Amino acid sequence: MAKPTYEIYALKYAGPFIRPAPMMYWFHDMDKKIQINYYIFAICGEGETIIVDCGCAPELAKERDLTGYVNPGEVLKRIDIVAEEVKHLVVTHIHFDHISGVELFPKATIFVQEKEFNFWMHNPIAKRAPFLHVTDPVGNRYLAELEGSKRLQLVEGDQEIFPGIELLLCPGHTIGLQTVAVNTERGVAVIGSDAAHIFASYRTDIPSAIITDMVAWMSSYDKIREKASSIGQIFPGHDIALTDHYPKVADDVSRLA
Numbered sequence: 505m506a507k508p509t510y511e512i513y514a515l516k517y518a519g520p521f522i523r524p525a526p527m528m529y530w531f532h533d534m535d536k537k538i539q540i541n542y543y544i545f546a547i548c549g550e551g552e553t554i555i556v557d558c559g560c561a562p563e564l565a566k567e568r569d570l571t572g573y574v575n576p577g578e579v580l581k582r583i584d585i586v587a588e589e590v591k592h593l594v595v596t597h598i599h600f601d602h603i604s605g606v607e608l609f610p611k612a613t614i615f616v617q618e619k620e621f622n623f624w625m626h627n628p629i630a631k632r633a634p635f636l637h638v639t640d641p642v643g644n645r646y647l648a649e650l651e652g653s654k655r656l657q658l659v660e661g662d663q664e665i666f667p668g669i670e671l672l673l674c675p676g677h678t679i680g681l682q683t684v685a686v687n688t689e690r691g692v693a694v695i696g697s698d699a700a701h702i703f704a705s706y707r708t709d710i711p712s713a714i715i716t717d718m719v720a721w722m723s724s725y726d727k728i729r730e731k732a733s734s735i736g737q738i739f740p741g742h743d744i745a746l747t748d749h750y751p752k753v754a755d756d757v758s759r760l761a
């Protein structure tokens with residue numbers, strides 16, 4: 505029987521943002537700027553739709569004054585996906601730009617690494633300034649209230665959630681970040697989320713400046729590169745090329761694989 509294959513879409517919901525380059529590319533290009541976008545991803549095929557990350561809720565987007573913000577639910581509608589009806593949601597990590605919109609998906613079963621969940625929900629260190637800065641207390645509270653319910657699937661390490669779709673524990677940027685390996689027509693692609701913010705990192709090993717564990721991060725690069733069919737099949741979390749260099753299927757939506 506043929507292996508199940510899926511399509512992958514990148515949906516930009518905010519940006520572009522202009523940032524100092526070393527924020528996205530650690531201790532390099534010190535005097536340069538870089539443009540980034542905020543994204544969620546959709547995996548479609550075999551009769552299933554799996555959304556990767558939630559984006560930012562409208563309230564927090566307003567509070568943080570996000571340039572070019574569109575409610576992620578609105579962007580999903582452009583490819584006929586109704587957020588309220590989504591059944592499967594992968595949360596790669598619990599930073600505000602990836603978790604805040606969790607309430608937009610009220611019916612979804614949420615897959616998150618147990619290590620990631622336990623850190624943000626139960627470790628008092630997560631309340632300290634550097635961590636607090638990148639999180640959303642409202643989204644976190646919503647997630648915390650799901651503990652013990654069927655809607656929350658705490659994943660321990662690598663796990664295949666559908667034939668041809670595997671979650672990979674890839675710590676470094678956060679304690680329990682997970683990426684998603686997806687079988688596509690052109691082999692295995694990896695939705696890397698913030699295991700790298702930009703494409704260049706997968707070639708050079710240079711991460712972003714938001715680091716929890718640098719040693720783990722290097723091992724995660726090895727793991728992702730080994731898993732993907734080619735380096736061109738690894739997709740970072742914030743690179744504007746995700747929008748600009750792939751076939752456009754709707755406004756701010758591109759097909760990656």
Ligand SMILES: [Zn+2]
Nearest residue numbers: 599601698741
């Ligand atoms: Zn991010």
